[in-house]
Amino acid sequence: VAIPTVGVIGKVVPVVWQSSVNGLISSGTAYGQFATGLLVPFFIHNYDWRTVWMVIGGISVAVAVIGYILLRGLAADAIGLGARKKFTEKQTNPDKPTRFIPLAIPRNILIWLLLALSGIACGPWQNYLASYLSNERGFSISFIGQLWSIIGVTGLASGFAFGLLADRISVRVALALSYGILLTAGVLVAIESGTMALRVAAVAFGLSFYAIYGLIPAYITKTASPESSTAIFAVANVFLGVGTSFGNAGSGYFQSWLGSFQGIYVGVAVIAGVGIILSLILPDERKITTTE
Secondary structure (H helix, E strand, O other): OHHHHHHHHHHHOOHHHHHHHHHHHHHHHHHHHHHHHHHHHHHHHHOOHHHHHHHHHHHHHHHHHHHHHHHHHHOOOOOOHHHHHHHHHHHHOOOOOOOOOOOOOHHHHHHHHHHHHHHHHHHHHHHOHHHHHHHHOOOOHHHHHHHHHHHHHHHHHHHHHHHHHHHHHOHHHHHHHHHHHHHHHHHHHHOOOOHHHHHHHHHHHHHHHHHHHHHHHHHHHHHOOHHHHHHHHHHHHHHHHHHHHHHHHHHHHHHHHHOOOHHHHHHHHHHHHHHHHHHHHOOOHHHOOOOO
């Protein structure tokens, strides 16, 4: 779902608001998780799991249909009659030359690497948190549940907030700040801190996680044409998938080798540090035209 939205945003959203809109989409996952957290206990208590899946599935279909109808009116150039007209024109003028736009240019490669690094860092941070805190640190399941709630609540606003910030200070600077906050989340878990520091780590992770996954598509939208941005972001998601798989599998072997999950969070901090450097190396999107 996220891949085609990059192209739609590039076509219909003014440049000054593109980071904010991408950030809001990133936070959309948190809104869904929050709503699910309210719905599931009610239906489990009064009905069963089958009802939960039916209700959530029905809501998903309804949202998809309503979203399509709204987009046909609000984003006609990307969806609906406007898009069909452009497609028909291309079919009726097959001899019209199409300018080739290479995807594997330095700034796109940096973006792909950043998304791969995000998968390597963020996946293990989430997946091994409960095991580390409960098995090695002795924290209760209820406290760990509180940390996840903090992450979710923080995510409700973080994507949009960082999107607004990026529209003012540039995406690359906001992205570097996000990786800096992710570094803090890794360090605070790794140093065997107390409950307050772990709550701060949960806030830091909630801020950085949703921010990063909104800022990277925002950078693509601002630096590439709508036609090429979808392809660039599709490749970026492949890098994300590979990075997440490598991070989760590699962290499991890493834990077996060291005998502790602590090293995983040290690794998260190191990777986040690399992310800061790569973010600052990115060209300033405000000096790049989307026709490049």
